[in-house]
Amino acid sequence: MPLGFAHHHLLGIRQLSRQDIERIFEQAEHFLPYCRSAMYRLPDLRGRTVVLAFFEPSTRTRVSFELAARRLSADVVSFQAAGSSLAKGESLLDTLETLESMGVDAVVVRHRDSGVVWFLQRFLRCSIINAGDGQHEHPTQALLDGFTLWKRFGSLEGLRVCIIGDILHSRVARSNIELLSRFGAEVGICGPGTLIPQQAEQSWKVRRFFVLEDALQWAQAVIVLRLQRERMESGLIPSLQEYHRFYGLTRERLARAPHLCLLHPGPTNYGVELTREVAASPQSLIRQQVHYGVAIRMAVLKLVVGDRIAR
Ligand code: ASP
Numbered sequence: 417m418p419l420g421f422a423h424h425h426l427l428g429i430r431q432l433s434r435q436d437i438e439r440i441f442e443q444a445e446h447f448l449p450y451c452r453s454a455m456y457r458l459p460d461l462r463g464r465t466v467v468l469a470f471f472e473p474s475t476r477t478r479v480s481f482e483l484a485a486r487r488l489s490a491d492v493v494s495f496q497a498a499g500s501s502l503a504k505g506e507s508l509l510d511t512l513e514t515l516e517s518m519g520v521d522a523v524v525v526r527h528r529d530s531g532v533v534w535f536l537q538r539f540l541r542c543s544i545i546n547a548g549d550g551q552h553e554h555p556t557q558a559l560l561d562g563f564t565l566w567k568r569f570g571s572l573e574g575l576r577v578c579i580i581g582d583i584l585h586s587r588v589a590r591s592n593i594e595l596l597s598r599f600g601a602e603v604g605i606c607g608p609g610t611l612i613p614q615q616a617e618q619s620w621k622v623r624r625f626f627v628l629e630d631a632l633q634w635a636q637a638v639i640v641l642r643l644q645r646e647r648m649e650s651g652l653i654p655s656l657q658e659y660h661r662f663y664g665l666t667r668e669r670l671a672r673a674p675h676l677c678l679l680h681p682g683p684t685n686y687g688v689e690l691t692r693e694v695a696a697s698p699q700s701l702i703r704q705q706v707h708y709g710v711a712i713r714m715a716v717l718k719l720v721v722g723d724r725i726a727r
Contacts, residue, residue, distance in 0.1 A: 421719040425544045427533050428553035429594040437595065441563050443715035444708065451487060451710040458714075460722040461490035464521040469495040469512065470547065471527045476682050476706060477547050477556070481524050484713035488722065493520075508532070509539055516542050522721040525549075530587075543721045551585045551647055557681050558591035560712040562599070564679060564705045565637055572596060578604035578631045581641035581663060581689050582611045585648060588681045592639060593620050606631040607663060610652040611643075628663055632673040639679045640665055640689050656688050665690040670699060677701050 421439065423431065432440075450456040466485040470478050478494075485492045495515065502511055512523055522543040525533055530550030537544045548554040562572060569575055577596055583589045583605050596603050597620070605616060606625035617624050625631035632638065643659065653659045664687075665678065678694070680702050686692045695702055 421723055423720055424724055425533070425537050425546075426555055426716055426720050427537065427544065427546050429555045429558050429591045429598070430553070432555075432598075434598050437559065437562065437598065440559055440712065440715045440719060441566060443719060444559075444563055444711040447487075447711045447714040447718075448708075451484070451714060452707070454486070457487060457489050459489050460718045461485060461488035464721055465491040465493065465519060466717065466721065467493045467495050467515050467520050467523045468547075469497075469515075469523050469525050471497050471508075471525075472548065474526055474547070476709065477526065477554075480706070480709045481545075481547065481556075481713050481717075483710050484717055487710070487714055488717055490521075490717070490721075509536065512536060512540055516540055521724075522717070543724060545716065545720065548587055551587050551590070551644070553591045553594075554587040554681075555591050556709070556713055556716060557588050558595040559716070560705055560709040561588075561592055561639060561679055561681070562595045563708050563712055564701050565601075567704075567708070568677060568701060569636070572599035572601045575599075575601040576604065576634060576636045577601055577639065578606055578625065578635035578637075579639045579641065580606045580628065580631065580665070582643045582648075583607055583616065583641070584611045584613050584652075585644035586641050588639070589641060593622060597621065604631055604635060608653060608659070628665075628669065629672070632669060632676060635673075635676060637677050637679065638665070639681070641681070642683060642685055642689055660688055664688065665694050667691065667693045667697070670694055670697060674699075679705055682706070 482492050520542050524545045524547050526547040528550055530552035532549050533544050533546040546555055566572055579589050593603055604623040604625055677699050
C-alpha cells in the first residue's frame with residue numbers, strides 16, 4: 417500500500433483524485449472481514465478521539481461512523497446539539513473550537529448549511545469529516561455507493577448508472593455524479609423537471625431521461641432518491657401519488673428490467689420513490705450498501721485520522 421494519504425479532512429468527493437478513491441476502496445476491502453462484529457477491534461485509532469456532531473437527523477450515517485470508529489479502537493463522543501450551549505447563542509465554530517481544546521482529533525459533521533465544513537476547516541486543526549452538508553455533498557455515501565457498484569460489477573469504467581428522483585436537493589446525487597464521472601462511468605438522471613437543476617446536463621455531462629421506463633432500460637444500476645421534503649419549497653410536485661405514478665419504482669417496472677440492480681441511500685419512503693417489495697427484491701443492493709458503509713467509514717477514518725501525524 418502506498419505511503420501517506422494526502423488529505424487531513426474529507427470535505428467532498430471533489431477534492432479526491434481517482435487514486436485517493438481507489439485507495440479508500442482497497443482499505444475498505446481490507447476492513448470488510450472486521451466490520452461486522454465487535455469481536456474484532458483493530459488498533460488503528462487507539463488513543464484518538466472522534467466526536468460525532470450531527471445537527472440534522474441521521475440513523476445510518478451516524479451509527480455507521482460510530483461503529484467504524486469503535487472497531488478501530490477510537491474514543492467516540494456523540495455531541496448532542498439539543499441541550500448544548502448552542503441554545504444559549506454560542507456559535508457553531510465556538511462550539512467546535514471548545515471541543516477541539518478538549519483534545520479531539522476528528523469531528524464528523526452533518527449540518528443543514530451547504531459548505532459549512534469548508535468554513536470550519538479554516539479555523540480548526542483537527543480533522544473534519546463531512547457527513548452531509550445541506551444539499552451540497554455527502555462524500556462517504558458516494559464512496560459506499562461506488563464501492564457497492566465496484567464490488568457488484570468489478571469496475572466502474574463505462575458503467576451506466578441512472579440517478580432517479582429529487583436531484584435538485586440531493587447531496588447524495590452531487591457526490592455520486594462527481595465520483596462516478598471520475599471513474600469513467602456514464603451517468604444518467606431522471607426526475608420531474610422541477611427537481612432537476614437547470615443546466616444539469618451541460619454542467620455535469622450527464623444524460624437526461626424524461627421517462628422512467630427509458631432510464632430503466634438504459635441503466636445497469638439505478639440510485640433511487642428520497643424526496644427531500646425538508647429542503648423543498650411547496651408546489652414542486654403535484655402530489656406524492658402523482659410522483660409515484662410517474663417515477664416510483666414498482667415490482668412491475670423492475671420486472672421489465674431484470675438486468676438492473678438498485679441502490680438507495682436511505683431512509684426510504686415506501687409507496688413514494690419505491691415499494692417495499694422492490695427494496696426487498698434480489699435486485700436490491702440496499703442491505704449491501706449499509707454493510708459496506710461501515711467498512712468505507714473505517715477506511716476513511718484510518719486514512720484521514722489514523723495515519724495523520726500526531727498534532
Ligand atoms: N441519508 C441521505 C442524506 O443524508 C439521503 C436522504 O436523507 O434522503 O442525504
